[in-house]
Amino acid sequence: MDTPREVWQRLRSLFHRHELDARLDEEIQFHVEQQTEAFRQAGLPAAEARRRALLHFGGMQGVREEARDQMRAAPLENLWRDVRYGWRGLCRAPGFTAMAALMLAAGIGAATVMFSVVHGVLLRPLPYPDQDRLVEIAHHVPALGLRQLASPATYFGYRDHVRAFEAIGHWDWDDSPVTVTGHGQPEAVPSAEVTHEVLSILGAVPILGRSFSAADDRPGAPPTVVLSQRYATRRFGAESPIGRTLVVGGVAREVIGVLPDGFRFFDADAQIFYPLQHVRAEANFPSGDGRAVARLRPGVTLAQANADMAGALPRLWEEFSANHRVEDLEYRPDLRYLKDSVVGDLGDTLWLLMGTIGLLLLIACANVANLMLVRTQSRIPELILRSALGAGRLAIARVVFTEAALIGVIGGALGVGVAYVCLPSLVSLAADDLPQVMAIGIDATVLLMSALTAALAVVVAAGVPLLQLSLGRIDHAETLRGSRSTSESARGLRTRQLLVVGQVATALVLLLGAALMVRSFDELRRVSPGFAEPSTVQTFQLSVPIAGTLDGEAGAANRERLLNTQRAILERLAAVGSVEAVGFASGNDGLPLDGDGRQLSIVPHVDGVPAADGVSRVWEVQNVSPGLLETLRTRLVAGRSITWDDVLTERPVMLVSRDLARREFGSPQAAVGRRVSGSPEGIAAEIIGVVEDVHHDGLDQPAPHTVIYPPRPRDTATFVVRSPRAGRADFLLDVQRAVWAVDGQLALARPQTLGDMYAQAMSRATLTLLLLSITGGLAMLLGVAGVYGVVSYAVSLRRREIGIRLALGAHRKEVSGMFVRHALGLVGAGVLLGLVASFGLTRLIASQLFGVSPMDAPSHLAVALVLLAAASLASGISAWRGAGLQPSDVLRSE
């Protein structure tokens, strides 16, 4: 074995090849001349002396080779020589090379994209320190069948009594986006209210100033605010914002800190943070308000933490629950790691897509293997010659392998390049679904995976022909003489047929997935969302900063001012050209499909009588202005809608959704006029009307039972404006001007059309459909190409027979029909195999489907027929062309 020093010498010699050769030649020449001279001086004639000298020297070529072996890096040079030879061979067959490389590029490119997404979203940890100890507080309430997150009560209670938590913090986004004034233009900024622990749990260390402390959380403490670096730079430029004052939502706050640029607050793009000041005495349990995040102590498992929380629950009931009757409600802590919380059920979709890409890759590999098989078949005479000249099995394998490796390198590089170019646009397409807190890109790990995949593909592509070669017994003599061994070709055909059956089966599975997704998508689109023509509804959020409280007696004046402002805005908006209807919903979560909502959990008392079964209902709550439902064109099924008269006289009225009316009262008509309250002594609201069901939570979820009240006093409201010009920049400008006409300090936030929100709700299904359709289409193309190839090959093998048949009078149609029937047999086998496989596999896609069963018979049938039809067309064309030769040509060439 060579020492490292020797290896280095060898490598160096690579660069001095010519010099070494020249030196060797000169030395040999010198030696022979000296020996010749010696013989001459011994008395021999010149010619004889030279002859003897050469004899004494020995085999010149052998010496040269031996010497070269000693000095040079032979294995490396052999490799280089193999590569050069393989490259020349590929260049001589550009069609084959291009096809094979492109197929491989398609498979590897798709795989690289999926690796990046899966790696970035599922495998990489969250960008927070100790992220494996971060959990989100959540509870499972089996009786109501829902998941409740956190609330101020749970924050206080768990903070005090749960040992398993190193720290726990609570945050909310009800007032996002806030209007910020006081320095430059007023603007609406996404914000988050946080208790002081939250930022430190997420490891956000301010680059300027300080973060929040317990003192900031106390109600009545001097108001403070922390900014993100992006916002601070935009607002204050290069100067330090520490100590400056910003008016945030009508409250003057002192800027105490700036967070680093790389910090991401979960998936929200919050730019400013201010303290969430809970009043302990007002906390209520159970309720759901905001979210809580905690850091576990080192070594504590989820189960232990859950048990700890369960142990603290009795204290929560005791301190925070006004209604002890609910105590027998089973309330189970159900912690989730923060990573799982952020990723959600995206994991299922991603693994599914990964699986389909894997299948596509398989098909691409099979095709390349097919191509390599054909190529190797045609090179058998050359390979036999090599073997006869002394090449061992390894040497011959190297020849095939080098070509496959070259194609692998070209295809792989091309695939990765295409993936690199396409990834940003694909990610932005799916932006609604992919958590923004994770960075998705092609990094070292992804490249490694792609390289491994390419290597695997090369092994398969080279392995199949080599396996087939080695299994055969090639008669050297016969082949060298030039006659084609029929048994060898027949074996080649069998292998290709097997490959095609596999390809067709895989293509069927992928096409089936695509077909099911198409039907699923169709079903989703058919769901009546509860509003009409969403693309002409413009929405935006607006925060009217009111200094002072909005609650109780003290807030009455403020409430009136708020309502007047909002009403004035509505009037101005209605006056804008081409506007057909306007309205608003209180809060930033009042619209359907906005990804948020409020729920009410009560035991309803109807006309003073509690519900017979005593079970708590969970109802979706909306607070809307008169005009909102009309703007959205949510149909009124019975009774009447809310009017301004109701609002101004503060009449206790409400609307309910149709399903709620049916469930509680039997029919929509029966619901009108009934009075509903949450307790015997509470204020009862009269049901004045029933509206159709609206899919608040998503089109694939059932529409929740909804109760609709008049507006409630909150700074932020979501406005809706119906106009054919919705979404256009000039329209938005008109809207903004209308708002400014009421108050120049107000700023619009989050302008989007309801159509955008609808599209967002469909985005996951759209993305899955798109990807599955593309892979299904590609799979079918590749599979059909495989069928075409096999039939051409079969035809070429039996040229002689075809010629004879044609000469004997057979019609072209009969002859080609032979091959078509045979091909259909193959395809049929593939389809059957695929159907069998899909029975097991389609269960995996079930989570993505809506309104369609994985066993959906029409889809199965349709896909099988399409594949059969495409394959028969391909085989028909191929066989027809093959059978179109002149019998005389064939017979003459024998």
Place this chain on the structure above:
Amino acid sequence: MLPSYIERRRVARERTDIMQGTLDMLVLKALQVEPMHGWGITERIGQWSEQAFQLGQGTLYPALYRLERQGWVRSEWRTTDNNRRARYYSVTPRGARHLQEALAQYERTSRAIRLVLDAAVVR
């Protein structure tokens, strides 16, 4: 068949190793006297032994290249007395050390063999 072919290769290589070792010692010993070119080494070793060149004088050159690669000799272009250019080889300190060790090893082995042979005869 493949198996016997592989065997043949292995046996051949062993034989080469023994010959290699002997040739190395001779070349290094020759160069220790004075640096010289390949032809000169041939002459000198030719005086000492005829075994080394069973296969031809040319086999010296691969050996010289190997020794150079292993760092036991170094070479440079020089002009001979006849104004010809020739590559001269000389022993390096490492090479000298290796020669000492090889000679010592050779002594030990030949002594052991002699002992065995003597013992066999004495019986």
